Amino acid sequence: MNLNLKVDKTHRYDAIVVGSGMTGGMAAKELTEKGLQVLMIERGREVKHIEDYDTAMKGPWEFQHRGKISIHSAEEYWANSRFGNLANEETGEFFTDDKKNPYIEKRPFDWIRAYHTGGKSMHWGRQSYRFNKNDFEANAKEGIAIDWPIRYEDLEPWYTHVEKFVGISGQKENLEVLPDGHFLPAMPMSAPELYFKEQMMKKLNRPITIGRVANLTKPQPWHTELGRASCQYRSKCSRGCPYGAYYSSLSGSIPAARKTNKLTVLHDTIASEIIFDEKTQKATGVRVVNQKTLAVEEYFAKIIFLNAGSMNSAALLLNSKSNRFPTGFGNDSDQVGRNIMDHHLGVGANATVEGFEDDYIFGQRPNALYIPKFRNWGTDKRDYLRGFGYQGGASRSDWKRGITTDGFGATFKEDMTKPGSWVMGFGGFGEVLPNPENRMYLDKDKKDPYGIPMIVFDAAFGENEIAMRKDMMNAAVEMLEVAGFKNVAGFNRQDTHLGLGIHDMGTARMGKDPKTSVLNKFNQVHAAKNVFVTDGAAMVSSSCVNPSITYMAMTARAANHAVEELKKQNL
Amino acid sequence: MMDRRNAIRNVALLVGGAFSAPTLMAMNHWEDNLKASPAAFALSDNQKLIVAEVAEIIIPKTNTPGAKDVGVPDFVVMMIQDCYRKPEHISFAEGLADLENKKFLSLSSSQKSEILKQVESNSVEQMKVYQVQQTKMGDNDDREQMKEQAKGLPFWRLIKELTLLGYYTSEQGLKSSFDYVPIPGKLEMTKLKPNQKSFAY
Ligand SMILES: Cc1cc2nc3c(=O)[nH]c(=O)nc-3n(C[C@H](O)[C@H](O)[C@H](O)COP(=O)(O)OP(=O)(O)OC[C@H]3O[C@@H](n4cnc5c(N)ncnc54)[C@H](O)[C@@H]3O)c2cc1C
Ligand code: SF4
Numbered sequence: 108m109n110l111n112l113k114v115d116k117t118h119r120y121d122a123i124v125v126g127s128g129m130t131g132g133m134a135a136k137e138l139t140e141k142g143l144q145v146l147m148i149e150r151g152r153e154v155k156h157i158e159d160y161d162t163a164m165k166g167p168w169e170f171q172h173r174g175k176i177s178i179h180s181a182e183e184y185w186a187n188s189r190f191g192n193l194a195n196e197e198t199g200e201f202f203t204d205d206k207k208n209p210y211i212e213k214r215p216f217d218w219i220r221a222y223h224t225g226g227k228s229m230h231w232g233r234q235s236y237r238f239n240k241n242d243f244e245a246n247a248k249e250g251i252a253i254d255w256p257i258r259y260e261d262l263e264p265w266y267t268h269v270e271k272f273v274g275i276s277g278q279k280e281n282l283e284v285l286p287d288g289h290f291l292p293a294m295p296m297s298a299p300e301l302y303f304k305e306q307m308m309k310k311l312n313r314p315i316t317i318g319r320v321a322n323l324t325k326p327q328p329w330h331t332e333l334g335r336a337s338c339q340y341r342s343k344c345s346r347g348c349p350y351g352a353y354y355s356s357l358s359g360s361i362p363a364a365r366k367t368n369k370l371t372v373l374h375d376t377i378a379s380e381i382i383f384d385e386k387t388q389k390a391t392g393v394r395v396v397n398q399k400t401l402a403v404e405e406y407f408a409k410i411i412f413l414n415a416g417s418m419n420s421a422a423l424l425l426n427s428k429s430n431r432f433p434t435g436f437g438n439d440s441d442q443v444g445r446n447i448m449d450h451h452l453g454v455g456a457n458a459t460v461e462g463f464e465d466d467y468i469f470g471q472r473p474n475a476l477y478i479p480k481f482r483n484w485g486t487d488k489r490d491y492l493r494g495f496g497y498q499g500g501a502s503r504s505d506w507k508r509g510i511t512t513d514g515f516g517a518t519f520k521e522d523m524t525k526p527g528s529w530v531m532g533f534g535g536f537g538e539v540l541p542n543p544e545n546r547m548y549l550d551k552d553k554k555d556p557y558g559i560p561m562i563v564f565d566a567a568f569g570e571n572e573i574a575m576r577k578d579m580m581n582a583a584v585e586m587l588e589v590a591g592f593k594n595v596a597g598f599n600r601q602d603t604h605l606g607l608g609i610h611d612m613g614t615a616r617m618g619k620d621p622k623t624s625v626l627n628k629f630n631q632v633h634a635a636k637n638v639f640v641t642d643g644a645a646m647v648s649s650s651c652v653n654p655s656i657t658y659m660a661m662t663a664r665a666a667n668h669a670v671e672e673l674k675k676q677n678l
Numbered sequence: 679m680m681d682r683r684n685a686i687r688n689v690a691l692l693v694g695g696a697f698s699a700p701t702l703m704a705m706n707h708w709e710d711n712l713k714a715s716p717a718a719f720a721l722s723d724n725q726k727l728i729v730a731e732v733a734e735i736i737i738p739k740t741n742t743p744g745a746k747d748v749g750v751p752d753f754v755v756m757m758i759q760d761c762y763r764k765p766e767h768i769s770f771a772e773g774l775a776d777l778e779n780k781k782f783l784s785l786s787s788s789q790k791s792e793i794l795k796q797v798e799s800n801s802v803e804q805m806k807v808y809q810v811q812q813t814k815m816g817d818n819d820d821r822e823q824m825k826e827q828a829k830g831l832p833f834w835r836l837i838k839e840l841t842l843l844g845y846y847t848s849e850q851g852l853k854s855s856f857d858y859v860p861i862p863g864k865l866e867m868t869k870l871k872p873n874q875k876s877f878a879y
Contacts (some may be wrong), residue, residue, distance in 0.1 A: 467868050469864070506842060
């Protein structure tokens with residue numbers, strides 16, 4: 108079969124990819140490199156790599172509110188601003204205006220969105236950890252929800268494949284709990300961090316590693332070929348990197364896909380429905396709404412990849428009704444929109460570090476330390492399930508310490524120009540269990556400004572998460588105390604909800620049984636195998652590690668399968 | 679108390695000095711009935727002079743520019759207007775009224791310092807109350823009660839925080855105070871030289 112069919116004027120392609128973010132970019136790259144003509148549909152505006160990073164090179168004084176968020180922005184970006192300062196003048200343009208894109212909260216849900224080229228890959232913290240073997244087995248072992256239809260070994264080669272392309276800097280540690288990947292040279296730790304690491308190993312037998320992060324410490328030929336350069340250590344990544352030094356769809360997968368000359372991208376185009384053909388029992392294409400003109404059009408392809416972000420991919424399924432799928436595309440199991448997971452955060456501890464007065468750092472490290480999960484691991488058993496990992500580290504306090512210390516005047520002013528004492532702190536990311544009652548669905552009556560039913564969230568943390576949070580705080584306090592640091596203070600924010608962990612997932616889970624799951628082991632909708640969902644929606648459990656590299660590995664694996672199946676004429 | 683620009687960096691900031699979150703900033707969007715009406719925050723000329731004077735006492739002109747030289751007074755007023763809601767507008771105005779009552783502008787410089795030291799130590803107590811309210815945020819049962827009590831951050835905290843922010847991130851203030859390295863190009867663990875200034879990025 109010829110996969111290189113010319114794009115004709117009738118809106119026909121080999122594949123449609125919905126979404127240009129972390130997973131959509133990867134899908135487009137893999138599919139075009141394997142010879143398919145791909146149409147990428149992105150609901151948001153076009154952001155051009157480098158050219159459109161308007162704030163990237165600005166000095167602090169060039170921002171009117173100097174990085175603080177104004178009340179006006181806080182209202183415009185009401186959901187984003189629950190995270191804190193996300194939508195400030197440095198990055199605000201790159202987040203979604205929540206007022207213009209409303210959603211309904213039956214129970215509070217902190218939905219952080221970025222509708223534009225690259226999606227949230229533009230903003231991510233770039234922390235990249237593989238799931239471990241047990242992450243894929245825990246559900247089955249503990250009788251939670253359903254079993255994963257895949258194991259670590261299924262994903263292993265695809266982790267390596269995407270890690271190489273993305274460029275992850277990190278240190279091999281040979282830990283079962285945190286499998287090593289394909290790494291570029293690791294970033295250094297500061298003196299107090301090295302001390303802390305040593306103390307934790309000695310006193311608690313607890314390994315600590317430098318964060319594994321998608322910033323190029325040593326670009327490889329396939330990185331430079333795409334115009335990506337070495338990290339300059341400015342740590343202003345969330346404004347967009349003019350060096351392409353951190354991985355995003357904008358710096359990596361989309362340029363790679365464009366190089367094949369097989370990628371077409373539509374912006375300002377919202378996918379609203381999947382078109383289903385009752386005769387062939389396959390999807391034939393996607394119906395879209397133009398965000399600016401509200402014009403409706405249809406595009407057709409042999410296969411469709413949903414990469415709109417877990418909540419939007421599920422919404423798209425739910426909104427695609429037909430005789431065959433009266434409650435939403437592929438929703439025979441009634442699991443679409445259910446089992447929302449995330450990672451819970453906002454818990455940890457801080458301390459001041461005495462000594463190390465003549466140690467300092469040149470450059471800003473866009474990275475932190477990582478303390479892998481140690482609870483419910485090995486011989487450790489808790490009265491809750493699963494566990495958490497911490498991210499954090501040490502830094503020398505700067506002039507901002509003057510805000511919370513007393514004093515003013517000439518001496519105070521002079522003091523503030525010198526580095527202050529070291530401080531150290533950690534925040535945890537905790538695993539969230541799947542629960543079918545944690546769900547999103549479409550409102551029967553209310554529509555968004557584009558005529559698409561509004562999403563309703565009805566989800567909350569459960570007892571397991573709440574119990575874990577207490578331990579997360581206490582264990583962080585314990586570690587800082589054991590290290591001998593001073594002024595140790597734990598924190599456990601009570602005003603966070605699902606979503607704030609910015610790792611929302613689970614709304615179209617994979618599984619072996621079509622009765623209890625939406626997707627098969629290759630991310631295909633059970634009942635319509637030419638539709639693939641390869642973003643976080645596919646997740647069966649959440650682990651506690653940052654998930655994007657896993658989504659990308661899953662995407663590359665599914666794309667490979669899709670092309671093989673196309674060649675066999677199975678789709 | 680969280681300036682949560684990103685989860686990782688935030689953690690390190692806390693002990694080393696954190697910006698305040700305006701009261702009720704993080705509350706559910708449909709529940710904040712405490713928005714400032716645009717006219718609600720206006721300062722008299724005399725109050726503006728007090729703002730400028732206090733800012734200059736916090737960061738005086740030395741061999742480097744002072745708060746007034748780099749436009750901090752206007753910055754403070756603009757920030758209160760743009761980035762804070764009614765509770766802070768009220769507490770800021772209260773703080774200024776208090777200084778007006780004490781005829782602040784006509785005092786000697788040592789008297790001014792004495793008064794500000796007093797204001798500073800009082801606000802430490804006020805901050806404790808404020809923090810209790812913060813931890814209650816998001817707790818449904820207490821919300822009604824909290825709304826009624828809602829009181830803004832104390833005047834001193836506001837003016838000090840905004841003076842430091844306005845000064846140390848102004849072009850002149852930053853470049854004269856720190857070793858400005860917009861593009862470090864490398865990451866290195868180093869030793870501090872005697873009297874070395876902080877790097878700013
Ligand atoms: C501040 C922050 C820090 C983070 N840090 C990390 C980290 O350190 N490590 C990590 O692993 N993850 C991190 N994440 C999470 C990471 O960004 C996401 O996991 C990842 O981007 C998800 O990829 P995605 O393709 O599913 O969605 P996205 O990247 O959000 O992309 C979805 C795209 O689809 C588009 N879209 C949505 N609906 C439609 C529609 N109907 N039609 C057409 N297009 C549509 C959107 O506009 C968007 O461009 C972070 C996120 C944030 C916000
Ligand atoms: S820290 Fe590195 S990746 Fe981030 S913006 Fe700077 S140069 Fe780019």
